[in-house]
Amino acid sequence: MRVVVIGSGIVGAAAAYYLSGRGAAVTVVDGGYQGEATQAGAGIVCPWVDHPEDPDWYRLTREGARHYPKLVEELGEDIGYAKVGALLVAEDPADLEPVRALLRRRHPAAPEMGDVTDVSAPAELFPPLSDTLSALLVPGAARVDGSSVRDALLRAAVAQGTEVRTGAATLTPDGEVFVRATTGEGVRLDADMVIVAAGAWTGQVCRPLGVELPVFPRRGQILHATLEGVDTAWWPMVLPRSGPYLLGFPESRVVIGATVEDVGFSPRVTMGGLNEVIEAGLRVAPGLFGATVTETRVGLRPVYAPGSALIGPVTARVVVATGLSAYGLTAGPFTGRIAAALALGEEPPLDITPYAPAIG
Numbered sequence: 001m002r003v004v005v006i007g008s009g010i011v012g013a014a015a016a017y018y019l020s021g022r023g024a025a026v027t028v029v030d031g032g033y034q035g036e037a038t039q040a041g042a043g044i045v046c047p048w049v050d051h052p053e054d055p056d057w058y059r060l061t062r063e064g065a066r067h068y069p070k071l072v073e074e075l076g077e078d079i080g081y082a083k084v085g086a087l088l089v090a091e092d093p094a095d096l097e098p099v100r101a102l103l104r105r106r107h108p109a110a111p112e113m114g115d116v117t118d119v120s121a122p123a124e125l126f127p128p129l130s131d132t133l134s135a136l137l138v139p140g141a142a143r144v145d146g147s148s149v150r151d152a153l154l155r156a157a158v159a160q161g162t163e164v165r166t167g168a169a170t171l172t173p174d175g176e177v178f179v180r181a182t183t184g185e186g187v188r189l190d191a192d193m194v195i196v197a198a199g200a201w202t203g204q205v206c207r208p209l210g211v212e213l214p215v216f217p218r219r220g221q222i223l224h225a226t227l228e229g230v231d232t233a234w235w236p237m238v239l240p241r242s243g244p245y246l247l248g249f250p251e252s253r254v255v256i257g258a259t260v261e262d263v264g265f266s267p268r269v270t271m272g273g274l275n276e277v278i279e280a281g282l283r284v285a286p287g288l289f290g291a292t293v294t295e296t297r298v299g300l301r302p303v304y305a306p307g308s309a310l311i312g313p314v315t316a317r318v319v320v321a322t323g324l325s326a327y328g329l330t331a332g333p334f335t336g337r338i339a340a341a342l343a344l345g346e347e348p349p350l351d352i353t354p355y356a357p358a359i360g
Contacts, residue, residue, distance in 0.1 A: 003343050004029060004177045004191040006169045006205055009038040010146060010328060011321050012197035013153035014336020015343070020160035022344060027189055028154070028162060029169040029179055035267025037199055038146045040222055040299025041329040042247055042255050044237055046086045046141035048113045050327075052102050056308055056354035057327075062110055063350055064331030068142065071333055075152045080145025084248070085114075085236040086138045087122050089284065093134040095241050100136060114139035126235045126246070128227075128254075128287025143237055143247050146329045153333065165189075171196075171208045175317040193343040194318045197336070200265070200302040202310070202322040211314050211359055215322055217265055217300035221273035222257030223281070225291035244280040254291065256281040258326075269296045301325050311338055312356035319343050320357060 001024045005012045008030035020026045045068060047061035072081050090096050103116050119125065122135035158164065167179040177189040198205045200217035235248030247255045259273045274296060282289060304310040304323030309331070311321050321339035324331050334349075341348040 001025065001193070001344065002191050003193045003195065004189050005195045005197060006177070007031065007197035007199060008150070008154065008164065009036050009197065009199055010150045010153070010332035011324070011336045011339065012195070013150045013157065014333040015195050015197060015321065015339045016157040016162045017153045017160070018337050018340035019343065020157045020162045022340070024344065026157065026162040028157070028164045029177070030164060030166045031168055031198060031201070032166060033199065033201055035217070035265070035298060035300040037299040037301050037328050038150050038332070040220060040297040041146040042222060042245060042257055043080065043144040043146055043329050044141075044239070044245060044247065045144060045330050046138060046237070046239065047327070047330055048103055048106050048110055048138065049086070049088060049099055049239065054308070060309055060335070060350065060355070061327050061330050064327070064334040065142070066112060067334040067337070068144070075156055077152055079148045079152050080249070081142055082234070083140060083142045084234055086141035087119060087126060087236045087238050088136040088138065088241070089122055089129070089133045089238055090241045091132060096134060096136055099241070103138065112140050126238055126248070126285070128285035129238065130284060130286055133284070137236065141237060143249070144329055145249070149329070149333065169205065171205060171318070173208055173210060175209065175315055192317070195321060195339045195343055196318060197321045197339065199322055200300045202302065202320055206314060206318070206320060209315055209318060211357070213310065213314070213320065213357060214305035215310060216262070216303055216305065218303045218325065219261040219263050219266065220258035220299050220301055220326070221269055221277060222255060222297045222299075223274060223277045223293065224295035224297070225254050225256065225288060226252050226294045227254060227288070227291050228252060238284065240284055243284055244277060246281065246285055253294070254288065256288070265300065267298050267300055269298050301328065306358065309335065309355045310357060311335060312352050313342060314357050314359055
């Protein structure tokens with residue numbers, strides 16, 4: 001079976017990995033989109049604290065988190081995945097009570113979150129934090145490096161026979177795929193099925209099919225800082241009830257983010273965005289005042305306007321998989337697996353009815 005995957009982010013790479021593992025002849029088209037979300041994502045895998053009123057969103061992200069340990073074992077290489085735990089912090093301990101109650105309700109069906117405990121001095125676990133904060137510790141939370149996950153999936157897919165092409169992919173009304181390379185030359189790719197996992201650009205790619213998919217970009221700006229000589233590799237991530245998140249990574253690195261901006265296809269790092277991230281980060285973690293700013297990143301999160309992820313067939317030959325918003329690194333590999341199953345005509349590992357495209 002011949003399958004073309006349009007998009008080489010974490011969802012497209014995962015789809016190629018699972019398809020090629022089943023013997024499909026796969027071609028991935030890397031569009032080189034500026035502002036792809038995968039390379040900018042912070043890497044938080046802690047689904048149990050979000051979507052209290054949306055069981056469909058929660059189900060997808062929960063299964064995405066459960067999927068990681070097996071994927072790490074299969075890939076057999078370092079993808080930056082580590083169960084470091086998450087500190088849920090607030091100035092007023094009373095502000096933590098709603099999330100405590102939510103975690104208590106969800107724990108029986110998601111014991112992998114671990115036993116949630118109170119932390120009276122969160123700065124002992126994440127030293128830059130303000131000493132005025134109270135916290136809950138969710139020990140099962142993990143962090144990943146999005147680019148490492150995507151790259152590992154693509155390498156494994158290529159080892160299984162996947163071909164990767166660079167260029168702009170165009171669909172015809174009947175689902176044929178044409179790729180225009182940077183040289184301007186175009187080539188037609190033969191495909192029995194097509195998976196469009198082009199992130200925020202998915203609606204544009206699918207428009208020639210005669211369908212309108214309301215997928216739009218939401219910009220996030222993220223800051224990377226370094227604390228020279230400090231071992232930050234096993235610090236728990238910090239998730240305030242409001243404000244910025246913080247994650248420690250190896251090599252003395254701390255990630256702070258992110259802005260939430262509806263500004264269209266504008267993958268720019270701005271003075272205002274960085275100011276927002278820095279000010280909010282220092283309120284939570286004043287101990288980062290002297291940290292060295294080493295990198296800034298910006299990504300366009302793909303958002304599906306109806307509010308949930310977008311996964312399912314739009315024609316008999318084309319499947320879409322996008323709309324993961326800020327949860328791309330949590331649910332991306334699992335979503336790629338779902339898309340691969342749909343392309344192969346198999347029963348997906350999750351009921352996709354809540355995420356199916358609303359095609360009239």
